[in-house]
Amino acid sequence: MDQRGLVLWYDEPADDWETRSLPIGNGALGGGVFGGVARERVRLNEKTLWTGGPGSSQGYDFGNWTSPRPGALDGVRQLVERDRWVAPETVAAALGQARRGFGAYQPFGELVLALTDPPAEVTAYRRDLDLSRAVASVAYEADGARYTREYFASAVDGVLVARLSADRPGRIGFTASITAPDNRTQLCTAHGGRSILTGTLHDNGMRFESHLRLLNEGGTRTDHEDGTITVAGADNVVLVFAAGTDYAPDHPTYRGPDPHDRVRRTVDAASAQGWHRLLDAHLRDHRALFDRVRLDIGPQLVDVPTDDLLRGYPTAPPPFRRALEALYFQYGRYLLIASSRPGTLPANLQGVWNDSVAPPWSGDYHVNINLQMNYWPAETTNLAETTGPLFDFVDALREPGAVTARELHGNRGWVVNNETNPFGFTGVHDWATAFWFPEAGAWLAHHYFEHYLFTRDEEFLRERAYPVMRELAEFWLDALVVDPRDGTLVVTPSYSPEHGDFSAGAALSQQIVRQLFAHVAATADEVGDAAFGAEVRQALERIDPGTRIGSWGQLQEWKEDRDDPANTHRHVSHLFALFPGTGISPRTTPELAAAARTSLTARGDGGTGWSKAWKINFWARLLDGDHAHRMLAEQLVGSTLPNLWDTHPPFQLDGNFGATAGVAEMLLQSHDGVVHVLPALPGEWPDGSYTGLRARGDVTVDATWSDGAAREIALTTGRDGPLTVRGTLFGGDFRLVDARTGTPVPHHRDGDSTTFTAHAGHRYVATAR
Numbered sequence: 001m002d003q004r005g006l007v008l009w010y011d012e013p014a015d016d017w018e019t020r021s022l023p024i025g026n027g028a029l030g031g032g033v034f035g036g037v038a039r040e041r042v043r044l045n046e047k048t049l050w051t052g053g054p055g056s057s058q059g060y061d062f063g064n065w066t067s068p069r070p071g072a073l074d075g076v077r078q079l080v081e082r083d084r085w086v087a088p089e090t091v092a093a094a095l096g097q098a099r100r101g102f103g104a105y106q107p108f109g110e111l112v113l114a115l116t117d118p119p120a121e122v123t124a125y126r127r128d129l130d131l132s133r134a135v136a137s138v139a140y141e142a143d144g145a146r147y148t149r150e151y152f153a154s155a156v157d158g159v160l161v162a163r164l165s166a167d168r169p170g171r172i173g174f175t176a177s178i179t180a181p182d183n184r185t186q187l188c189t190a191h192g193g194r195s196i197l198t199g200t201l202h203d204n205g206m207r208f209e210s211h212l213r214l215l216n217e218g219g220t221r222t223d224h225e226d227g228t229i230t231v232a233g234a235d236n237v238v239l240v241f242a243a244g245t246d247y248a249p250d251h252p253t254y255r256g257p258d259p260h261d262r263v264r265r266t267v268d269a270a271s272a273q274g275w276h277r278l279l280d281a282h283l284r285d286h287r288a289l290f291d292r293v294r295l296d297i298g299p300q301l302v303d304v305p306t307d308d309l310l311r312g313y314p315t316a317p318p319p320f321r322r323a324l325e326a327l328y329f330q331y332g333r334y335l336l337i338a339s340s341r342p343g344t345l346p347a348n349l350q351g352v353w354n355d356s357v358a359p360p361w362s363g364d365y366h367v368n369i370n371l372q373m374n375y376w377p378a379e380t381t382n383l384a385e386t387t388g389p390l391f392d393f394v395d396a397l398r399e400p401g402a403v404t405a406r407e408l409h410g411n412r413g414w415v416v417n418n419e420t421n422p423f424g425f426t427g428v429h430d431w432a433t434a435f436w437f438p439e440a441g442a443w444l445a446h447h448y449f450e451h452y453l454f455t456r457d458e459e460f461l462r463e464r465a466y467p468v469m470r471e472l473a474e475f476w477l478d479a480l481v482v483d484p485r486d487g488t489l490v491v492t493p494s495y496s497p498e499h500g501d502f503s504a505g506a507a508l509s510q511q512i513v514r515q516l517f518a519h520v521a522a523t524a525d526e527v528g529d530a531a532f533g534a535e536v537r538q539a540l541e542r543i544d545p546g547t548r549i550g551s552w553g554q555l556q557e558w559k560e561d562r563d564d565p566a567n568t569h570r571h572v573s574h575l576f577a578l579f580p581g582t583g584i585s586p587r588t589t590p591e592l593a594a595a596a597r598t599s600l601t602a603r604g605d606g607g608t609g610w611s612k613a614w615k616i617n618f619w620a621r622l623l624d625g626d627h628a629h630r631m632l633a634e635q636l637v638g639s640t641l642p643n644l645w646d647t648h649p650p651f652q653l654d655g656n657f658g659a660t661a662g663v664a665e666m667l668l669q670s671h672d673g674v675v676h677v678l679p680a681l682p683g684e685w686p687d688g689s690y691t692g693l694r695a696r697g698d699v700t701v702d703a704t705w706s707d708g709a710a711r712e713i714a715l716t717t718g719r720d721g722p723l724t725v726r727g728t729l730f731g732g733d734f735r736l737v738d739a740r741t742g743t744p745v746p747h748h749r750d751g752d753s754t755t756f757t758a759h760a761g762h763r764y765v766a767t768a769r
Contacts, residue, residue, distance in 0.1 A: 005299075005323075006330050008306045008644060009128035010035075013138075017043055017355045018651050019641040020307075022129040022136045024160065026153035027341025027389065029243060030352035031111075031160050033151050035127035035138040038118035042111040042151065042162070043355050044178070044210075047345045048247035051183075051203040051357075052103015053254050053423030058203070060101030062252075062400050063417065063427020064407050069095075073409060076493050076502070077481065084560065085501040088432035091493055095408075096430035101204075103421055105348060105363030107355050108210065108243055109180035109197065113164070116173035116232060119143055131327075131334040134286040135279075145171050154282040155341045157270040158242060161278050165236035170218060172234040177227070178212060181357050188227025194267075195227050198260075209259045210243035211267040215274075238275045242266040247422065249345075249392070251399045254423045289337050292382040293692035295330065295663075297685040299323035307642035314637055318684065325632060325663075331644050332377055332660025335653055336386050340374075345422055346389040347374045351653040360650050365393075366419045367440035368497050369573070373610060373654040375447055376580065376617070376661035379454040380668065382692050382700070387451055391464060393422075394444050398471060400424030401441065405475050409438070413475030416440050433498045439491065439509050442476065442516040445469045446580060449519040453696040456719050466520075466527045473520045473536050476513050480543065483559075488544035496557050497573050505559035507574035510546025515581050517543065547577055547584065547592050554602065555584075555595040563599070570607035572600060572614065579617040582671045586623055597622055605631060609639035609646040613658025620665035620680040628666050629682035635659055667703070670695035674753060677703050677713050677727035699723065713766045714739070717758040726753040729768050739763040 013035040014020035021032035021043065030045035054060055076094050079086050119142030129136045138149040145168040153160050164172050178197050180186050186199035195212040212229075214221060219234030231237050244263045248256030270278060300319030302309065309316070309324050316324075339351035349370055354363050365371045371390070378387045401414030404426040409415065416426040418437040429435045448465035451457070480489040483504055490505035491513060500506075517540040524533025550561040557563050557574040577583030578596045586593040600618055607615070612635040619628035639655055641647050646655025666680040667690055675695045689704040698718030704711050710729040717723060731752040736745045740762050747756035758764065 005301045006131040006327055007128050008131070008327070008331070009126060010305050010307060011125060013037065013125075013127060014643075018645070020643050022127065022643060023335070023338060023351070023353050023645075024129075024134065024136050024151055024153040025338035025352045026155040026158065026160075027339060027344035027352065028158070029153055029160055029241075030339070031151065031153060032353055032355070033127070033136045033138070037122050037125070037140060037142075038115050040113040040138070040149065042160075043353070044108040044111055044160070044241070044243065045352050045354055046108045046208065046210075046243040046245060047105075047348070047352050048245045048422060049106045049108055049201075049206065049208055050103045050247070050422055051106060051201055051206075052101045052421060053204055054252060055204040055206075056101030056103060058101040060423070061427070062404065062423075063099070063425045063429065064404055065097060065427070080492050080502060080504050081484065085503055086493065087501055088495070091495075091502045092430050092432040092435055096428050096432070096435045099429035102362060102364075102425055102429070103204070103423065104357070105350070105354050105359055106183075106201070106357060107181060108208070109178050111212070111239075111241065112177050112179065113174045114177070116175065116230070131330050132287070132290060133283055134290070134334065134338065144168070147171070152279065152282050153338065154270070154278060154285070156281045156285045157273065157278060158266045159270040159278075160241040161270070161275070161282075162239040163236060163275050169235045170233045172216075172219065172237050173232045175228050175230040176212065176214060176239065178210065183357050184208070190223035190227045190229050193221050193223065193229060195229055197227065207246040207258055208243065209263050210241065211263050213240045213267050213271045214238075215240070215271060240267055240271045242270070249396045249422065251396065251424050286337065289383055289385065290330075290333060293333065293690065295326050295688070295690045297322045297326055297688040299326050306644065310636065310640060310642060310644070313633075322685065324636065328636065328640070328644060329660050329663045332656045333381050333383060335656055336374070336377060336383055339653070340386040340389050342385065342388040344389050346371065346393045347653065347657075349652045349654065360648070360652070361419075362421070364419050364421050367416060367444060368418050368434070368437045369614070370610065370652070370654045372443055372447065372580070373613065373658045375657070377657055377664060379450055380661060380664040380694055382694050384451065384455060384694075387447065390447060391451075394441075394448075394468065395464070397424060397426055397441070398468065401426040402471075409475070409479060411475045411478035413471040413473070413478070414441060415475055416444075436493065436495055436502075437497065438475075438479070439512040441472045442512045445472050445516055445519070450696075454694055454698065456698045461523060462527050466523055466529070469516060469520050469523075470529065470532065472516055473532075476516065477535065477539055480513070480539065483544065486544075487542075489539060489542045490544050490559070497571050499569050499571050499573075500558065503558055503560070505544050505546065507546040507548075507555070507557050507559075508576050510544045511574075511577040511581055511583060514540065514543050514545055515577070515583065545583070546574070549591065549595040552598070553595060554599045555592065557599075565602050567602070568604045568606060570611035572603050572611070572618070575599065575618055579614070579621045579665070585621070585672055588672065593622060605634050608648045609635060609655030610648065610652065610658055612639055613646070613655045613662060616659055616662025617665050620662055621669070623680050625666050625680035625682035626684075628662060628680050629684050632659060632662065664693055668693045668695060668701055670697065670699070673724070675699055675701065675715065675723065675725045677701060677725065677729070678705060678710050679726075681705065681708060683708065697723065709768070711768050714763055715758070716763045717760060719758075719760050721758060722755055723758040724753055724755040725766070728752060729766060730754045733769040734766050735769055736764060736766045739765050
């Protein structure tokens with residue numbers, strides 16, 4: 001698909017932030033563009049602006065018990081051993097506590113541009129977001145002139161930038177102001193075309209500051225005492241905005257220097273660049289990431305507003321449907337680029353965009369799936385750099401998490417539970433069905449291991465991935481207990497998220513910890529930690545795998561067979577080993593894969609946005625492309641807002657990211673050590689191509705197919721060694737050549753797979769004959 005066709009567009013301004021604003025972001029800053037004519041609004045976010053944490057008026061305890069509870073955890077374990085099933089409320093009463101000072105992600109404010117002389121009539125209105133350029137635009141005609149506004153968030157220069165222009169001179173006039181919620185002190189001043197907003201949050205005293213510079217060509221500019229700035233009779237005006245806080249990811253204070261100097265320098269340096277240089281640097285930076293992957297599934301470029309395209313999706317002709325599906329896939333990649341860039345906090349439940357002082361779920365970091373799901377597409381869709389903020393964030397949890405591990409569990413290593421914030425909240429609260437999830441750290445560590453598998457970066461393994469995994473393995477070596485029922489090692493108390501009672505050895509718990517131990521066992525010798533690796537391997541042999549087939553052929557959610565075939569709960573967490581884990585596969589464990597299919601079928605295709613997105617990936621791993629596509633359609637029809645944001649409801653971005661990962665999983669898989677091309681291609685996509693998807697082993701893959709069969713597959717390798725590729729192309733007559741030399745490549749074929757020796761930097765092309 002031509003990248004120029006990847007545009008969300010609308011024929012009217014947004015009347016609601018959540019459902020219709022257009023998001024721009026550079027990782028740290030976010031903006032939501034409304035596109036109003038007489039009064040333009042851009043909601044502003046700075047990702048570190050949070051209530052709560054140290055200094056909170058509510059007090060703050062990192063979620064650790066405020067007074068010792070000797071024997072509390074052992075007491076719950078004894079209840080579980082005696083009664084088998086313990087109500088969440090009972091466990092929460094014993095182990096939880098009211099949350100204090102957790103805080104919430106805060107909106108920074110709103111930029112308002114009020115036209116001095118708004119037009120009486122507007123024609124040819126268009127508001128759009130070009131994903132390939134990461135530029136939002138508003139254009140309209142009025143009073144004989146064509147007006148254009150452009151907005152982007154530059155990661156290179158650390159600013160949000162806007163330009164207002166017209167095709168006739170002297171037509172630009174407006175007053176710019178920045179407003180902010182009233183849960184803070186605030187002072188706004190203006191001087192020399194610069195509006196400065198400073199203040200502190202009432203709750204925790206966090207300092208914040210923003211600078212907005214207006215650079216006008218022609219006309220006049222007037223500063224006002226209230227901090228607003230008016231431009232009159234200009235040919236065009238460029239606005240440059242930066243913001244910051246005194247947050248720092250340093251336990252236990254989480255405070256750094258006053259943001260004033262940093263914000264001022266950022267705005268001044270960017271302003272000195274001028275519009276064209278700022279835009280050029282932004283485009284080069286964004287395209288270096290976004291253009292790595294192209295997907296063509298045969299869409300017809302349609303001149304239909306995006307909200308109309310979405311509304312008509314269920315009954316639209318196939319080309320129209322594919323146009324929306326391809327756009328939605330790339331939108332997930334765009335959102336990840338915009339909300340997770342090096343040096344910032346990771347994408348939270350809302351990425352970087354928020355308009356409420358009390359956002360849903362605090363706009364926090366849920367780590368019982370949601371944060372992890374945000375990063376599912378990072379490796380497969382060739383955006384590995386976006387994982388940097390995730391790893392920095394998890395690394396910063398280790399110090400507070402070690403305190404929680406020691407004080408609440410009496411264990412080595414570190415732990416984090418169901419949700420966390422930027423202030424090292426690693427303990428518990430008292431929401432009975434969502435407060436206890438010590439497996440979260442092990443799940444997060446899976447991303448470290450996956451990053452290593454995709455990049456084969458040995459230094460990353462030694463310096464970052466393995467130390468995190470080792471400390472978590474220490475925690476679980478101390479935490480696992482012997483199950484008197486069968487002598488296996490189990491997690492107890494154990495809880496399958498938001499579902500059922502507490503027990504010992506719930507499937508999700510066992511699968512996650514077993515996956516962690518497998519990762520440590522696979523790499524300990526490689527990093528020179530053989531003795532610990534041997535200890536983990538011994539535990540790995542004894543741990544309950546959490547993969548049992550029940551009485552009606554299902555994969556059991558709990559160690560005991562109590563699954564209800566009529567249960568349609570949105571959580572299907574006990575299929576972790578199918579995805580994102582690697583313990584269940586149609587090829588290597590067909591009985592378990594069949595049981596997973598039975599469970600998934602019984603749960604149905606319903607659920608909220610993130611749940612449907614997970615199911616896309618499940619069905620793709622089961623090699624059922626048609627059902628995976630059905631789940632993608634379900635998500636678009638029932639869980640997607642007019643601006644294509646995912647909705648739970650309300651809006652949260654994990655569904656966007658999960659669906660993008662699911663599309664990639666339909667087109668390419670490599671979790672079993674083999675590069676499998678088009679493993680779950682749906683019948684709805686009979687012809688198409690993609691470039692730039694990534695496979696484990698540092699392999700970049702391109703593919704072209706027609707009539708549902710691959711015609712050409714190209715693999716670019718980053719390291720030397722044997723490479724095995726699977727796909728229907730290899731089951732027939734094909735030619736394999738080294739594109740660098742043009743010579744045939746010796747290979748060994750086995751059914752629908754072929755193996756050859758690859759060399760770093762070479763591109764290998766297989767073509768059907």
